[in-house]
Amino acid sequence: MKEHPQYGTQIPPEELALMRELAEETQRGRDPYGARRPMVGPGPRAHGQGPRREPGGRYGERGPSPRGGGYRDREQGYSGRTDRAPRPRHERAYGDRPVRHERQERFDRPEPHAEHPPGAEHQPRTQHRDRFERQDRPDRGQAQRPHRDRRKPFRTGVQSAGEGPPRPVPAPDQPALGKLRSLLSGYQATAAVLAAYSLGVFRQLHQRPQILGDLARHTGTDTRGMDALLEALVGLGLVHKHGATYVLPRDVAPYLVPGVDGDATGLVEMTSDLYMAWMDLARGLREGAPRYRLSSEALLAGDPERVRRYIRSTHTTGREAARRLADMAPLLPGSTLLDVGGGSGIFAAEYARRTPDLKAILFDLAPTLEVAREILRHEDAEDLVEYVSGDYRHDAYPAPVDTILLSNVLQTESEENAVEILRRCREALRPGGTLLVHGSMGDGGSVPEPPLALASLFFYVLFDEGRAWSIERVSGWLAQEGFGVRSGRPLGAPFHTRLLVASRLE
Numbered sequence: 001m002k003e004h005p006q007y008g009t010q011i012p013p014e015e016l017a018l019m020r021e022l023a024e025e026t027q028r029g030r031d032p033y034g035a036r037r038p039m040v041g042p043g044p045r046a047h048g049q050g051p052r053r054e055p056g057g058r059y060g061e062r063g064p065s066p067r068g069g070g071y072r073d074r075e076q077g078y079s080g081r082t083d084r085a086p087r088p089r090h091e092r093a094y095g096d097r098p099v100r101h102e103r104q105e106r107f108d109r110p111e112p113h114a115e116h117p118p119g120a121e122h123q124p125r126t127q128h129r130d131r132f133e134r135q136d137r138p139d140r141g142q143a144q145r146p147h148r149d150r151r152k153p154f155r156t157g158v159q160s161a162g163e164g165p166p167r168p169v170p171a172p173d174q175p176a177l178g179k180l181r182s183l184l185s186g187y188q189a190t191a192a193v194l195a196a197y198s199l200g201v202f203r204q205l206h207q208r209p210q211i212l213g214d215l216a217r218h219t220g221t222d223t224r225g226m227d228a229l230l231e232a233l234v235g236l237g238l239v240h241k242h243g244a245t246y247v248l249p250r251d252v253a254p255y256l257v258p259g260v261d262g263d264a265t266g267l268v269e270m271t272s273d274l275y276m277a278w279m280d281l282a283r284g285l286r287e288g289a290p291r292y293r294l295s296s297e298a299l300l301a302g303d304p305e306r307v308r309r310y311i312r313s314t315h316t317t318g319r320e321a322a323r324r325l326a327d328m329a330p331l332l333p334g335s336t337l338l339d340v341g342g343g344s345g346i347f348a349a350e351y352a353r354r355t356p357d358l359k360a361i362l363f364d365l366a367p368t369l370e371v372a373r374e375i376l377r378h379e380d381a382e383d384l385v386e387y388v389s390g391d392y393r394h395d396a397y398p399a400p401v402d403t404i405l406l407s408n409v410l411q412t413e414s415e416e417n418a419v420e421i422l423r424r425c426r427e428a429l430r431p432g433g434t435l436l437v438h439g440s441m442g443d444g445g446s447v448p449e450p451p452l453a454l455a456s457l458f459f460y461v462l463f464d465e466g467r468a469w470s471i472e473r474v475s476g477w478l479a480q481e482g483f484g485v486r487s488g489r490p491l492g493a494p495f496h497t498r499l500l501v502a503s504r505l506e
Contacts, residue, residue, distance in 0.1 A: 406421070
């Protein structure tokens, strides 16, 4: 069996029957797709010879067709038509077309160098088809497509044989109403996760899988409400359901269950505080003040528990971000790293793990360093870091060092303070030393992704000054303070931050 270009040797029966039918119609000289084509006279033509002319004038000896049509019988072949009177619609039958000689050339594909009748110009095939379509069916408009054989099937989403697999159909843009509803209902998923966390649902499921009744009893909640909450958590992918039993996936346990190895629940605990602050954003915009102040003065004079929640929240995302930075910008063995405003110290600790004989210094406020020691103790990295207390806006930096890291520091400060911090970094670096600037920095051109677009508003909610400065702005500050920018790359998903690598110029 001849191999089909799309189906191979396994041709479906309906396709095979259709192929045979089309071949038979083509053999009889009929157009299987329903379009009328003009025919030339009988017999083959020699190369270079024009269309066959019958003796006795334009229409040959017999003259025009007695029906007034533009076609004649099989022996006479094609001739023009003299009158424009159309055949009545009821007399037209499907398939009433001229029969072409098996060996004659197509009228719309002349031989190379073929001569044409005087005054006639060669036209594309579609133009010939339209001309004869209008002559025989004058009730159709010029731009209307020829009649198509309704017996030919249409396979939606499948290309013609031999043209490869179906092309993917692009997803339509989300309507404005759907986009707005998604934005306005985003708080619902947040509220569901926070409620489950505060009720201890994740902790209960981490101990053992449970059914609805047991889980409602252990958490002291209404059964109908717990059923709806669990259904939402399953839909969000945070809880799995096997029959009537609910299970907490192992990979999400560190983020949702306190005390688990690699505890990263600080992000959830901090979100509870930020949830209310964001709801009061309009008031903050009117007053020009953050709704949840985390500036240096607020951390030093505020609630120590707020400091702890804040540092633990930065540690959740900082753990993976530190691994990315260490891969993108490795340090030399035996060098010195200064992590300015390093929070939990996870960046300094990760570099110390990877770099032999690295001296890693964490420079931050005293309340922050207390929380950092606690966190790194659980990470078995407390002894990898040296802790130095100080305010990076006012106090002198430990010096001299080979590398300085600023992770999400410039974004919390005004332009004036950011430039001053870069000046202090240059003074603390050895000549040729490296400065790593990491944080939310847009390119300033294209429309940013939603998390990056909301970054400046996020800093407005938390800090007295600062915003998501663009990468062009930060690069300009670096050049102004005597740094040469070597590279700037994004960290990649799930992060929306960038890393700028600069060197102190002599």
